[in-house]
Amino acid sequence: MNMVEFQNVSKHFGKTEVLHDISLQVESGEVVVIIGPSGSGKSTLLRCINKLEEISSGTLVVAGMHMTDPHLNECDIRREAGMVFQQFHLFPHLTALENVMFGPLRVRHSSKSDAKRIALELLERVGLSSRADHYPAELSGGQQQRVAIARALAIKPKMMLFDEPTSALDPELRHEVLQVMQSLAEEGMTMVIVTHEIGFARDVASRLIFIDGGTIAEDGSPQKLLSEGQGCERLQTFLRHVS
Ligand code: ADP
Numbered sequence: 484m485n486m487v488e489f490q491n492v493s494k495h496f497g498k499t500e501v502l503h504d505i506s507l508q509v510e511s512g513e514v515v516v517i518i519g520p521s522g523s524g525k526s527t528l529l530r531c532i533n534k535l536e537e538i539s540s541g542t543l544v545v546a547g548m549h550m551t552d553p554h555l556n557e558c559d560i561r562r563e564a565g566m567v568f569q570q571f572h573l574f575p576h577l578t579a580l581e582n583v584m585f586g587p588l589r590v591r592h593s594s595k596s597d598a599k600r601i602a603l604e605l606l607e608r609v610g611l612s613s614r615a616d617h618y619p620a621e622l623s624g625g626q627q628q629r630v631a632i633a634r635a636l637a638i639k640p641k642m643m644l645f646d647e648p649t650s651a652l653d654p655e656l657r658h659e660v661l662q663v664m665q666s667l668a669e670e671g672m673t674m675v676i677v678t679h680e681i682g683f684a685r686d687v688a689s690r691l692i693f694i695d696g697g698t699i700a701e702d703g704s705p706q707k708l709l710s711e712g713q714g715c716e717r718l719q720t721f722l723r724h725v726s
């Protein structure tokens with residue numbers, strides 16, 4: 484089943500075309516890593532998937548919902564596509580536990596005891612049971628990002644979107660976040676991940692997409708595209724710059 488289906492999608496901001504004629508399908512269970520230069524449209528593409536941005540033309544269907552349907556409720560789509568941002572965006576006045584309980588309580592309308600049980604399970608899964616009662620300011624960046632992942636998972640989404648989840652972290656804290664993402668991938672979660680972590684793409688992604696200037700320049704197996712001398716010239720130049 485296709486979880487995401489872009490057909491000839493373009494996106495403009497004013498007169499500037501940021502995504503040009505994107506056609507892309509993501510099937511259930513795929514782990515798609517998107518790489519590309521700064522300003523190439525990676526975040527915009529990801530944000531279109533959960534309707535943080537509107538597409539300008541073409542069709543986009545996510546978890547069976549047509550994004551241009553005027554009756555589509557944004558909450559319906561955000562329940563199915565959990566998002567994790569570069570800057571963790573936790574609620575600063577809520578503890579780790581309360582941050583993770585937020586979705587079940589407000590979005591899924593769970594009871595308080597169910598929300599707490601779900602949140603504790605997820606904090607355990609991201610290795611943060613012992614930090615449940617800490618506020619974001621009392622956590623390291625890597626811990627905050629793991630709470631953010633648990634919070635997104637608590638809504639029980641069908642897919643997860645990650646926009647440079649480790650870019651704001653010191654190198655020694657990136658690993659703990661990537662490990663949580665890898666275990667999610669191994670459990671079969673459908674994931675679309677914008678990242679510069681080429682090693683993660685090689686080891687974990689089932690598919691690699693290279694975006695350049697708002698178009699998909701490459702789409703294929705990470706092992707193949709990341710091998711020396713493979714992929715288009717622009718990809719090879721890009722890889723020389725990030726590695
Ligand atoms: P990336 O994530 O690959 O760095 P983005 O998707 O953030 O790229 O941005 C692609 C282009 O769209 C950039 O030129 C950026 O300046 C522009 N852009 C992004 N968001 C907006 C916006 N809300 N309004 C106007 N231009 C935007």
Ligand code: MG
Binds near residue numbers: 525526527
């Ligand atoms: Mg971006």
